[in-house]
Amino acid sequence: MMPPDISQEIRRIKTELNAKILAHNYQIADIQAVADVVGDSLELALAAKSSDADILIVCGVRFMAETAKILNPDKRVFIPVQDAGCPLADFLTPELIVEYRQKYPDAAVVVYVNSSAACKATADIVCTSGNAVAIVKSLPNLRILFGPDANLAGYVQEQVPEKKIIIMPTDGHCYVHQQFSLEDINNARKIGGIILAHPECPEVVRHKADIVASTGKMIKIIRDSNEQVWHIFTEEAIVVRLRSLFPDKKIFAVKDAVCKDMRKTSIEDLIRCIKNLQNEITLEKDSFESARRSLDRMLEASVS
Numbered sequence: 001m002m003p004p005d006i007s008q009e010i011r012r013i014k015t016e017l018n019a020k021i022l023a024h025n026y027q028i029a030d031i032q033a034v035a036d037v038v039g040d041s042l043e044l045a046l047a048a049k050s051s052d053a054d055i056l057i058v059c060g061v062r063f064m065a066e067t068a069k070i071l072n073p074d075k076r077v078f079i080p081v082q083d084a085g086c087p088l089a090d091f092l093t094p095e096l097i098v099e100y101r102q103k104y105p106d107a108a109v110v111v112y113v114n115s116s117a118a119c120k121a122t123a124d125i126v127c128t129s130g131n132a133v134a135i136v137k138s139l140p141n142l143r144i145l146f147g148p149d150a151n152l153a154g155y156v157q158e159q160v161p162e163k164k165i166i167i168m169p170t171d172g173h174c175y176v177h178q179q180f181s182l183e184d185i186n187n188a189r190k191i192g193g194i195i196l197a198h199p200e201c202p203e204v205v206r207h208k209a210d211i212v213a214s215t216g217k218m219i220k221i222i223r224d225s226n227e228q229v230w231h232i233f234t235e236e237a238i239v240v241r242l243r244s245l246f247p248d249k250k251i252f253a254v255k256d257a258v259c260k261d262m263r264k265t266s267i268e269d270l271i272r273c274i275k276n277l278q279n280e281i282t283l284e285k286d287s288f289e290s291a292r293r294s295l296d297r298m299l300e301a302s303v304s
């Protein structure tokens, strides 16, 4: 637990600067405690878009802060740790998208929000784990180029069998979710309860889980259910949040489910960032407009 004076100090600076802190569900509890919004990638994008703050501090990984900046070009957006990245995002490049486009000119390009601003600029539309199925369904194209997460792409293909999902590249994955196995599922089944798996999990885990959902949906599912025992197949920080939201329920994490980049941000980094206004997100003008178009299309398609 963080000392109360630190949290008071953060609150004071936030008020003084008209700043808001957006934190992903995978951030440590101390950061979640001082955040104005805690959520999944879609919820953070929506919060960024509708925020009336002058300054946004995004606690998460780089693509989340970039997304906030793209959606709010007039606001100043900061990330507490410069090199908090997402190894999954690094699987996709704009050059690869162009290569696939040339091969499949009739296809729509859908990129997962876990991608660079340049990839978003090259795509037709963005999706998150929470709206990927709805986004793909909303498109008129029968062929969809989808990247960089092959597991999410596989999940979307299962949910939208009438379309052909072409995965680019074929091996994009998140190392945190990729390590979950049938053995982990069997261990959870021995305890009993409901298994919730993120769509970034491998096929075998998704198929054996009870429900596949984004981190934001996981919270709502547990909130709306009387079930007492839950197993969460995603990054373990969300389990800390779930346990504090639902103290009467038994909520289990999978061992070693730690995203090293999400864990890079400490409360000291956050204080340094907000006090000194350091690590501002700036993006090349060229890709800015196109990336915003792809993100706006997502928000229009998933909100309506």
Ligand code: 13P
Residues within 6 Å of the ligand: 025, 039, 040, 041, 042, 114, 128, 129, 130, 174, 200, 213, 214, 215, 216
């Ligand atoms: P959510 O959008 O479900 O929070 O997922 C983000 C992420 O990085 C998953 O690893």
Ligand code: SF4
Residues within 6 Å of the ligand: 061, 085, 086, 087, 088, 089, 114, 174, 175, 176, 177, 235, 259, 260, 261, 262
């Ligand atoms: Fe990227 Fe995986 Fe970390 Fe999510 S958990 S930010 S997909 S590396």
